[in-house]
Amino acid sequence: MGKAKVKVNAADMIGSKKMSPVQIGALLALIATFVALPFFIGNTTIVLVCRIFILGVYGMSYDILRGYTGIINLGQASFFGSGVYIGVLALRREADMLHFIVALLGATVFCLLVGFLYSKIVLLTGGVVPGAMITLALAEIVRNLAERWYTVTGGQDGLSLRASSLAINFTSASIRLGGRDKLIGLYLFTFVFLIVMTLVLRQFVMSPTGRVLMAIRENDQRAKFLGYNTDHYKTIAFLVSAVASGLAGVFFSIVVRFAGTDYLSIQTTLDALLMTLVGGTGTLYGAIIGSGLVTYLQNLLLNLAREYSDFRLLRFPMIFIGSIYVAIVMFMPSGIMGGVYKLQAMRKLKKSQANK
């Protein structure tokens, strides 16, 4: 047989097998580590990790479209950014749990509407290329509207939550530890959000609908011939992705306490793209790993730029992040999780060959 060429559908690896006790143990240990983590790190790091959690959800939501359905949506920032704006707008009135839930509902409804509109326009043209072009244009328009609608969005200045507004009663539950106030409530709140959303999205991907989406990604025509209304399924994927991004945006608003048009810009969409790419497109969990690496890197660049202010190149982080992004697309298109799955599949193949 010579060299066996392994074509792995990373997506099919998710939930395709029962977990062994070792794996369950490892997963539990991982969760326990993350629950214990905030007790050992400072507040700056806690906030960073919170961002990683939330952007992980954002990345996964993007993966639903990019990785599972094969649509490149360059307007994902519209949903995430809107979520951030809705969160800040609601919490500016009163920063309590009730308003937070209202914000979540508001973001859901808004993203359903906008997502429906987006998907309709994208599906009119059908292809991946025009879809990407159109969503880029749509997102830019949403950003422009937000910039001009000064009375609500604060225009280019953006909107911020006052420091005390952090007091969503639950999330600000700070524990005095080592003489410092710690944002453990916030940390756990976002961590739970990450876990819940991971489970929900995993369920969606494993559901019959998710399987149809993968069929569409592999071969649109064929899925159509099999009798599936592909446009219908693509719309569903769009809506799920939009709502998940919007919810992530609302959670993001309590971490950053600021809403600006940057969150609606192409840069924010690129963040999502980069996270899914680094982690592995179409692997769902990859986005979380991607979020960790990308967010950490961005933070690092920001700190470096602050520290070495003479070194002007550092003021333009997109040069570095963009280069990494291009390098990954060209040289490592399956990302980290993609590589892991490939290794697993290769080992399996070897085993089965050895048994023969």
Added chain:
Amino acid sequence: MGAILTLLINGLAQGALIFLMASGLSIILGMMGVINFAHGTLFLWGGYSYVWAYYVIWNRVAQARFPDAYAIGQWGGSVVRVDRIALPSGQALPFHLDLLIFLAALIIAVAIVFFIGMIFEKLFINKVYNNAPAQILVTLGLQVIFTDVARFFFGTEGIQIVPPNFLNGTTRLWGGTIVHYNIFVILVGLAVALIIHRIITKSRIGMVIRAGLQSPEHVKAIGINIRRYFTYIFAVGAGLAALGGALYMPFVGAVTSTAGMNNQILAFIVIVVGGLGSFLGSAFGSVFIGLMTVVISLFVPALSVVANVLVMALVLVFKPNGLFGMAVNN
């Protein structure tokens, strides 16, 4: 009457500028099957290179001719810094020098971006033929990188630039105001459209390219290096974007780093409206969108951006492949 004339001229000029940008995109898409999301940054580099070349040459000439010309400031970023020079009052460069400087700056700008385009094709685009998602991702990455590189080179603040003296005037006609520069831009757009159309349909190069799109294997079989053609097509597309950028900056009066993305989006709208990969479509789409933009920004300024997309959405509803679409959907 006058107002309509003014509007018409402005709209056509706007359309001509969008066309220069969109035609490059359309040629690259139609002939190579490559979608270039880095077109905006090529446009931006065209604009910046033009402004840089124009000021550098102009400064030299002005200082040589008027020893008492003095610097009143500087502009630029971390790499490029150029003096602002004021001429003694009442003085100006003669027409022929102005013209030469203007043409030289245009040629330099187009040449620089032509070169950047060749590098893009050789290093990146080359590797992602027949893979639309990868094309989108790679070129989008190049877009953000090179936009930030431009900001690093030329600075983050806008740089003022006006048309050269001999184009910098207005004429009143039937109560309307006609900006000379706009007429010039329309003429350039028209000339470029005619030349390209002729090359595609009548010349040997155009024939090879069209054949290459249909069946690259056959073209290779008769001994034509189609890949080399592709490199030059991409570079020509980039050069067109640069020409658009160079002419656009004096049109709006300043270079800003957001101009690239904004115009790229306009060009996208144009080629979706015109039909993907159709050169004629992009020409008519540009004029259409240019006129629309001017009319709407006159009556409802706040809606000018949204209106373009509304038009696009309407066109798509009734003609999903665009007005002149050949449907390059993959």
